[in-house]
Amino acid sequence: MRIHRIICLVAAIGIPQIVFAKLAMPNDVFGKSEGALDFCAQADPESAPKYQARKKALLKDAPEKEVAEARNTKEYKDGYDLVTSQLASLPKDRVVEGCASVLQNNK
Secondary structure: OHHHHHHHHHHHHHHHHHHOOOOOOOHHHHHHHHHHHHHHHHHOHHHHHHHHHHHHHHHOOOOHHHHHHHHOOHHHHHHHHHHHHHHHOOOHHHHHHHHHHHHHHOO
């Protein structure tokens, strides 16, 4: 249940914001979102292209320079590290289950 809450929280905060133009989210939320998607892609390699597509959608119309600058901030790195460390502490089968549910819930 904890994994599902973590992934759903990241998805609830980060994914709906892709509706707006450019990178319309705080850097820590961006880091958490990418961290969760990257971790899910590693935990569930068969679905990795779907997670990468989500990552691409997350960036939508954001200029590459803006994305690179955001990724270099402390807030991004802290958010990314926080999510990946929390997910790494959970059993892999629970992580894969939680990741899969996020893909199903956000079609």
